[in-house]
Amino acid sequence: MxxxxxxxxxxxxxxxxxxxxxxxxxxxxLLPQIFDKFEARMLDWxxxxxxxKKWEQRKGxxxxxIVVINIDDRSLEKLNRFETWPRSYHAxxxxxxxxxxxxxxxxxxxxxxxxxxxxxxDSLKLAVRQARNVYLAMSFSYANPDAFIYRMSxxxxxxxIERLSYNFVDSTHNVFKDLDRIDGKFxxxxxxxxxxxxxxxxxxxxxxxxxxxxxxxxxxxxYPSLAMAMVLGLMGANxxxxxxxxxxxxxxxxxxDSVKTQKIDLRTGDEGKMLIDYEGSYRTFRYVSYYDVLxxxxxxxxxxxxxxxxxxxxxxxxxxRPVPFQATFPGVEIHAxxxxxxxxxxxxxxxxxxxxxxxxxxxxxxxxxxxxxxxxFLSILGAVSLGVVFSFVNIKLFTHYSVWLEALRPxxxxxxxxxxxxxxxxxxEEKDKRIIKHMFNHYLSPTVVNELLKNRDQLKPGxxxxxxxxxxxxxxxxxTVAENLNPEELVTLLNEYxxxxxxxxxxxxxxxxxxxxxxxxxxxxxxxxxxxxxxxxCLAALDMQRRLAELRIKWELEKRPLLEMRIGMxxxxxxxxxxxxxxxxxxxxxxxxxxxxxRLEGANKIYGTSIIISEDTYDQxxxxxxxxxxxxxxxxxxxxxxxxxxxxxxxxxxLDENLVKVLDLFALGLSTYRRGDWECAYNHFQRALRIKPDxxxxxxxxxxxxxxxxxxxxxxxxxxxxxxxxxx
Numbered sequence: 001m002x003x004x005x006x007x008x009x010x011x012x013x014x015x016x017x018x019x020x021x022x023x024x025x026x027x028x029x030l031l032p033q034i035f036d037k038f039e040a041r042m043l044d045w046x047x048x049x050x051x052x053k054k055w056e057q058r059k060g061x062x063x064x065x066i067v068v069i070n071i072d073d074r075s076l077e078k079l080n081r082f083e084t085w086p087r088s089y090h091a092x093x094x095x096x097x098x099x100x101x102x103x104x105x106x107x108x109x110x111x112x113x114x115x116x117x118x119x120x121x122d123s124l125k126l127a128v129r130q131a132r133n134v135y136l137a138m139s140f141s142y143a144n145p146d147a148f149i150y151r152m153s154x155x156x157x158x159x160x161i162e163r164l165s166y167n168f169v170d171s172t173h174n175v176f177k178d179l180d181r182i183d184g185k186f187x188x189x190x191x192x193x194x195x196x197x198x199x200x201x202x203x204x205x206x207x208x209x210x211x212x213x214x215x216x217x218x219x220x221x222x223y224p225s226l227a228m229a230m231v232l233g234l235m236g237a238n239x240x241x242x243x244x245x246x247x248x249x250x251x252x253x254x255x256x257d258s259v260k261t262q263k264i265d266l267r268t269g270d271e272g273k274m275l276i277d278y279e280g281s282y283r284t285f286r287y288v289s290y291y292d293v294l295x296x297x298x299x300x301x302x303x304x305x306x307x308x309x310x311x312x313x314x315x316x317x318x319x320x321r322p323v324p325f326q327a328t329f330p331g332v333e334i335h336a337x338x339x340x341x342x343x344x345x346x347x348x349x350x351x352x353x354x355x356x357x358x359x360x361x362x363x364x365x366x367x368x369x370x371x372x373x374x375x376x377f378l379s380i381l382g383a384v385s386l387g388v389v390f391s392f393v394n395i396k397l398f399t400h401y402s403v404w405l406e407a408l409r410p411x412x413x414x415x416x417x418x419x420x421x422x423x424x425x426x427x428x429e430e431k432d433k434r435i436i437k438h439m440f441n442h443y444l445s446p447t448v449v450n451e452l453l454k455n456r457d458q459l460k461p462g463x464x465x466x467x468x469x470x471x472x473x474x475x476x477x478x479x480t481v482a483e484n485l486n487p488e489e490l491v492t493l494l495n496e497y498x499x500x501x502x503x504x505x506x507x508x509x510x511x512x513x514x515x516x517x518x519x520x521x522x523x524x525x526x527x528x529x530x531x532x533x534x535x536x537x538c539l540a541a542l543d544m545q546r547r548l549a550e551l552r553i554k555w556e557l558e559k560r561p562l563l564e565m566r567i568g569m570x571x572x573x574x575x576x577x578x579x580x581x582x583x584x585x586x587x588x589x590x591x592x593x594x595x596x597x598x599r600l601e602g603a604n605k606i607y608g609t610s611i612i613i614s615e616d617t618y619d620q621x622x623x624x625x626x627x628x629x630x631x632x633x634x635x636x637x638x639x640x641x642x643x644x645x646x647x648x649x650x651x652x653x654x655l656d657e658n659l660v661k662v663l664d665l666f667a668l669g670l671s672t673y674r675r676g677d678w679e680c681a682y683n684h685f686q687r688a689l690r691i692k693p694d695x696x697x698x699x700x701x702x703x704x705x706x707x708x709x710x711x712x713x714x715x716x717x718x719x720x721x722x723x724x725x726x727x728x
Contacts, residue, residue, distance in 0.1 A: 608696015
């Protein structure tokens with residue numbers, strides 16, 4: 001026994017190491033850009049979770065510590081095109097904001113050239129110089145000899161580089177991006193400011209702003225970003241307070257008095273970029289209109305002790321950028337997030353490669369040992385459970401503790417490890433017949449498996465056209481349930497639910513295609529044809545709902561979450577067969593009929609129903625089951641509308657008298673609704689709701705009719721009663 005355990009452990013370690021070598025080789029050497037892209041997408045999803053949590057903590061309130069004076073469409077409408085504005089406007093803004101006691105003003109507006117009005121330029125320079133707290137945006141660019149734009153070896157003549165730039169980097173250890181040119185010639189304005197900083201955004205190949213460099217290297221000196229320039233000014237830091245560490249991070253030392261100091265570690269990575277800890281979506285920070293400030297409609301006291309940023313969101317000024325959680329986001333608010341994050345010490349910590357390697361090895365070793373030691377079903381369950389737990393922890397680390405731990409590489413290693421073990425077991429332990437039996441025992445009843453073994457041609461790679469019934473089920477609000485359970489409780493609850501539902505599918509000779517988290521996809525009529533597949537699918541759906549109701553009674557006594565399920569079914573043509581190679585059986589179905597079943601599952605949300613079937617399914621089973629016609633809808637992604645029905649019960653089951661009345665009233669209401677007689681339909685649905693207030697379909701059509709009546713909608717001449725679903 002000890003020898004077997006030791007052998008299993010050694011094999012597990014070996015497979016884990018092999019998987020790590022494969023994944024690291026592919027992601028680091030062969031396809032690094034593709035890997036980085038997918039990891040970034042997964043990071044974006046975590047960003048969405050994190051800012052949602054922050055929004056909940058703030059209860060939706062805006063952050064008032066930083067105010068954005070917004071050059072918006074209204075300002076352009078009132079003051080004409082931005083290019084025509086005299087710079088004296090900005091001087092007036094500076095004077096007015098500072099009269100209220102602003103601590104710093106940052107212009108996310110480039111003043112690259114002298115204006116046409118010298119007096120206006122002079123008024124801006126004077127206001128900037130007298131304010132002593134104004135920070136100006138500048139920009140860097142690359143040389144382009146083909147356009148006669150050459151590399152600059154020195155800054156523009158007269159620029160006060162000793163005050164406006166830094167020199168804290170050893171020439172042998174420079175991690176910052178080198179740029180060729182400083183744009184702009186308005187040197188006198190820069191010299192009048194409290195500081196300058198570049199406003200360039202250096203995004204990834206997808207142009208998504210996840211990181212921002214804190215410094216740029218130019219002509220042997222370091223120039224800060226606009227946000228960093230303002231932070232350094234607000235903290236009273238100088239060149240001697242900055243240090244570039246060996247790991248690429250930047251240390252900032254603040255001297256509170258002659259004895260006490262404080263050290264801040266600005267966590268930066270490649271090219272001195274720091275992950276931006278976004279506080280929320282657009283307008284998380286307080287916005288006020290530029291015009292309203294210029295017109296003194298906002299009292300100056302509003303800006304007391306606040307950091308003020310001046311930037312644009314108006315159409316045509318090209319100040320919108322894609323960020324992890326939003327396709328368009330104002331650049332000025334990116335600067336606001338960076339300033340707020342540094343001042344409040346809100347930093348996202350990225351794990352290093354060693355930590356990722358260790359975690360990948362550990363997880364893959366566990367997967368390998370389980371896959372070797374246990375049978376396929378238990379090993380898959382263990383690997384999925386481990387992946388769920390890892391993903392859960394990964395999300396929590398980022399959302400709650402500001403730690404970015406790589407997710408993709410460890411998961412890939414787990415998957416590759418499991419695949420290697422399966423191949424190993426296939427080659428050394430399992431015979432072909434036993435592999436098929438063990439695989440399909442989890443998806444089909446034993447009777448059907450035995451029939452398949454007699455007719456092995458059904459399992460050859462490829463597919464064939466067939467007609468079958470597809471069943472999709474999904475748990476209502478499962479994300480909310482998952483968030484309120486720890487991983488062990490979640491897995492236990494999900495396992496119990498899926499076990500019971502799967503058993504019912506197999507009892508009715510259905511084929512369990514896959515689980516997708518809490519969702520189940522089952523097919524009736526494959527891989528072996530069954531003439532009564534629609535009837536079996538309807539029986540299974542009713543049994544699943546009945547058995548779930550029994551489970552809810554049990555869970556209520558155990559004080560566990562009470563799951564509710566929605567089911568969609570469709571009968572139609574599809575392609576069924578093995579997708580993959582002969583050594584890896586993955587039997588499934590594809591086609592529009594499958595997609596429609598999935599859409600019908602989602603349609604339950606609209607009507608408050610639990611089982612919806614298509615018209616083709618209804619035609620096959622209408623004599624055996626009590627079915628209510630629901631609607632004539634056009635689902636997302638399909639042009640042709642379909643009739644949908646609610647499956648209620650078998651016809652031989654006793655019915656509640658109130659339900660019978662409701663069904664009759666609903667049928668009358670639906671008929672008048674389709675004729676465009678909203679008021680008459682409204683009355684029928686209202687009567688139905690008086691009898692059964694929780695009848696979802698009556699409620700939906702009652703609201704539709706009320707909406708038409710309130711809006712005094714005139715029935716179109718081509719009215720066909722089709723309802724268009726806008727979501728999946």
